[in-house]
Amino acid sequence: xxxxxxxxxxxxxxxxxxxxxxxxxxxxxxxxxxxxxxxxxxxxxxxxxxxxxxxxxxxxxxxxxxxxxxxxxxxxxxxxxxxxxxxxxxxxxxxxxxxxxxxxxxxxxxxxxxxxxxxxxxxxxxxxxxxxxxxxxxxxxxxxxxxxxxxxxxxxxxxxxxxxxxxxxxxxxxxxxxxxxxxxxxxxxxxxxxxxxxxxxxxxxxxxxxxxxxxxxxxxxxxxxxxxxxxxxxxxxxxxxxxxxxxxxxxxxxxxxxxxxxxxxxxxxxxxxxxxxxxxxxxxxxxxxxxxxxxxxxxxxxxxxxxxxxxxxxxxxxxxxxxxxxxxxxxxxxxxxxxxxxxxxxxxxxxxxxxxxxxxxxxxxxxxxxxxxxxxxxxxxxxxxxxxxxxxxxxxxxxxxxxxxxxxxxxxxxxxxxxxxxxxxxxxxxxxxxxxxxxxxxxxxxxxxxxxxxxxxxxxxxxxxxxxxxxxxxxxxxxxxxxxxxxxxxxxxxx
Ligand code: NAP
Numbered sequence: 001x002x003x004x005x006x007x008x009x010x011x012x013x014x015x016x017x018x019x020x021x022x023x024x025x026x027x028x029x030x031x032x033x034x035x036x037x038x039x040x041x042x043x044x045x046x047x048x049x050x051x052x053x054x055x056x057x058x059x060x061x062x063x064x065x066x067x068x069x070x071x072x073x074x075x076x077x078x079x080x081x082x083x084x085x086x087x088x089x090x091x092x093x094x095x096x097x098x099x100x101x102x103x104x105x106x107x108x109x110x111x112x113x114x115x116x117x118x119x120x121x122x123x124x125x126x127x128x129x130x131x132x133x134x135x136x137x138x139x140x141x142x143x144x145x146x147x148x149x150x151x152x153x154x155x156x157x158x159x160x161x162x163x164x165x166x167x168x169x170x171x172x173x174x175x176x177x178x179x180x181x182x183x184x185x186x187x188x189x190x191x192x193x194x195x196x197x198x199x200x201x202x203x204x205x206x207x208x209x210x211x212x213x214x215x216x217x218x219x220x221x222x223x224x225x226x227x228x229x230x231x232x233x234x235x236x237x238x239x240x241x242x243x244x245x246x247x248x249x250x251x252x253x254x255x256x257x258x259x260x261x262x263x264x265x266x267x268x269x270x271x272x273x274x275x276x277x278x279x280x281x282x283x284x285x286x287x288x289x290x291x292x293x294x295x296x297x298x299x300x301x302x303x304x305x306x307x308x309x310x311x312x313x314x315x316x317x318x319x320x321x322x323x324x325x326x327x328x329x330x331x332x333x334x335x336x337x338x339x340x341x342x343x344x345x346x347x348x349x350x351x352x353x354x355x356x357x358x359x360x361x362x363x364x365x366x367x368x369x370x371x372x373x374x375x376x377x378x379x380x381x382x383x384x385x386x387x388x389x390x391x392x393x394x395x396x397x398x399x400x401x402x403x404x405x406x407x408x409x410x411x412x413x414x415x416x417x418x419x420x421x422x423x424x425x426x427x428x429x430x431x432x433x434x435x436x437x438x439x440x441x442x443x444x445x446x447x448x449x450x451x452x453x454x455x456x457x458x459x460x461x462x463x464x465x466x467x468x469x470x471x472x473x474x475x476x477x478x479x480x481x482x483x484x485x486x487x488x489x490x491x492x493x494x495x
Pocket of ligand 1: 164165166167168169173191192193194195222223224225226227229244245246247249250252253266267268269270300301302398426465466470471
């Protein structure tokens with residue numbers, strides 16, 4: 001593997017990390033795929049191949065499950081305080097290496113450096129938070145209603161976990177699973193997305209340095225995710241699947257897991273409404289819209305996918321949004337000036353273009369952007385559409401790009417009905433100066449998370465997750481995230 005970018009030449013840490021992507025990380029060892037095949041990693045800003053990682057076979061997959069099994073007893077018996085200290089060390093090392101990790105994320109994912117820095121801080125925080133949770137796992141003890149015995153409930157690690165993550169947050173989606181799983185006492189096999197494997201491998205090296213024992217975290221990359229995952233789920237030693245990705249793949253995996261009765265946590269797609277009421281603080285709503293829409297250039301499950309502005313504020317909001325979106329600097333993620341990086345693939349650009357063309361054909365107006373520039377890289381310009389009708393495909397599908405479709409509404413009840421007119425229910429945003437009204441609306445919107453007068457809700461200390469087709473279970477939060485990796489054991493005892 002040759003990585004020949006200035007970034008790697010200038011930063012010795014980066015070269016060191018990149019070297020680790022020579023191997024699948026199994027049982028604390030770096031090894032090639034058993035048939036020698038590789039997956040090429042492409043820089044979305046230039047379309048250049050920047051690295052190649054091993055393409056795991058079914059034999060490699062079995063080896064990863066074997067390694068996680070070998071390490072399981074030792075890790076579950078490691079005292080919580082010791083586990084906590086190792087997790088804390090992961091947080092510290094990630095924080096110390098934040099710039100290097102951000103540059104790596106930016107390189108393979110394309111996101112602007114400032115977004116990548118934000119991701120590293122968020123990702124590291126899952127280790128700090130779960131280091132604190134690891135020593136707070138407690139059980140229950142009480143008298144049975146009959147008075148004949150005591151009820152003792154002990155929370156135990158669920159067992160070997162398969163973790164599957166998407167490309168849009170290569171660090172945070174992995175640490176949001178690994179940190180609570182390790183805190184709970186589980187060993188894991190991580191399968192990161194094929195587009196962004198380098199961050200996952202760089203972090204694996206960092207965990208090892210922090211003291212995570214061999215086999216506790218294993219990382220495999222594959223171009224054959226269906227059969228590889230099916231093989232892991234069919235292995236009776238595997239007890240948990242935690243998946244973050246699209247609803248379509250989530251449905252397939254739920255069906256596969258059902259065949260083996262495996263516990264599932266599912267963080268799936270979204271279609272977030274962003275609602276601006278007449279009484280909103282306009283500047284605050286615009287600030288929030290830019291974050292909710294443009295963090296990661298729109299490639300976020302929580303991204304504002306449909307923007308609804310009430311009639312009295314609509315025109316000012318649309319014009320303010322147009323000005324801000326048109327002023328964004330588009331460029332390679334690794335350029336410090338960049339505010340909007342490329343999309344992950346050409347396919348993603350084509351999908352966004354299809355959605356924009358469909359909306360325009362149904363009557364939407366393009367206020368800025370909307371045309372793909374010629375040249376290398378998977379770029380799509382920041383785009384604002386107004387008068388987007390409810391039957392536009394983008395009102396029902398994730399855009400996953402820098403396109404803000406705005407529609408006008410009159411009444412509170414009308415916008416709640418529109419917000420809920422989707423199979424998804426992950427995130428929603430409301431802007432109003434009337435907090436009571438905002439809380440009333442929040443209770444009626446079918447969504448796992450609501451941001452009230454904020455453009456961002458992600459926080460390791462809060463339960464992240466969706467309702468409806470956006471998922472099952474929660475990540476982060478007090479008890480929620482770690483509970484996904486534990487099982488209650490009830491002991492009836494007469495004393
Ligand atoms: P995706 O296509 O569903 O892929 C996600 C992961 O699943 C990747 O590692 C992928 O591997 C793997 N995969 C694909 N097909 C599989 C199969 N048949 N069996 C097992 N694994 C399979 O999603 P994506 O395009 O990477 O990510 C974008 C989606 O993730 C969006 O829908 C977004 O909303 C969602 N997301 C949700 C959250 C949340 O917290 N709710 C957070 C971030 C993203 P390959 O890369 O090899 O295909």
